[in-house]
Amino acid sequence: METSKVIHAIYTDDDVLMNAVKTVRSEKHHIEEIYTPFPVHGLDKAMGLAPTRLAITAFLYGCLGLAVAIWMMDFIMIKDWPQDIGGKPSFSFLENLPAFVPIMFELTVFFSAHLMVITFYMRSRLWPFKSAENPDPRTTDDHFLMEITVRNNEEALATLLKSTGAVEINIVDKNEDAH
Template identity: 70%
Template sequence: MSSTVVHALYNDDDILMDAVKKTRAAHHHIEEVFTPFPVHGLDKAMGLAPTRLAICAFIYGAYGLGFATWLMWNIMINPSGGWPQDIGGKPSFSYLQNMPAFVPVMFEMTVFHAAHLMVITFYMRSKLWPFKKAENPDVRTTDDHFLMEVAVKNNVEELTSFLQNTGAVEVKVVEKH
């Protein structure tokens, strides 16, 4: 399945932001924007929905906290799990009596699980698999240019002239596969 898109190349992030706003106001569909660095406010200007990755981070952190609690109880307190540990004269009768000593472990396990599972989730959500071929349409977007990819709907000439008027330094029509 191939579709036609127009690549508009910009050399300034402020001009790009204005172009994105004008393009959305003219009801053209922006497929993607490629930038060499994060541009503040670009996601809102493109009309992208807010990310829900923070919810995942909370769930992963809660899982890490639960795992740490279970692990410390099994290792240090559980009488049927082997030999309860008596470290530094602390009684091993209940988890609550030893909780202050367990706080650093609980914190570290929460951060460990949240961080590592968030990296895996980000890569899966972004479809960044190992050995994946780069999808960057123009090498200059990794250095100092910005590229806006706009879908064509039988309006190639109108769209190219519109994008040139938004301050694009280069506009080309491309068949996307």
């Protein structure tokens, strides 16, 4: 049976937290999650997290938006319903390209932005009406919480965390919190 106990180490300073993360990782302990009231620069690297691939998806979504814009303008303005606007007939897409550039730009940004938000929410598992998973409400104000999985090493881990500057250490059973 897999253990569901975790240690919550609470810190009151982000610099102390950064040093604690480096110390805990150097001791080969796995940090499950860190809850902070604001973004802490360099925390992802200190935790050993892989770089995000969201920028790649943003580029792909932008390319999709550009392709949709080109197809849409070619179909609507050239093939389906060509119009004589200001004395300039729509004979071909390339002849009208300068007029289409703003539309292409806007749809590129629109697709990239909207699909990135949807991707971020899905990747973060943030569904509508989802209840918060924050283990301690103080982390939305002025405290930092490091969550570490316990593997029959509670005392040694608690001693290590105290030495890193944790102001409070709690051992929590995640199964009890889920019910």
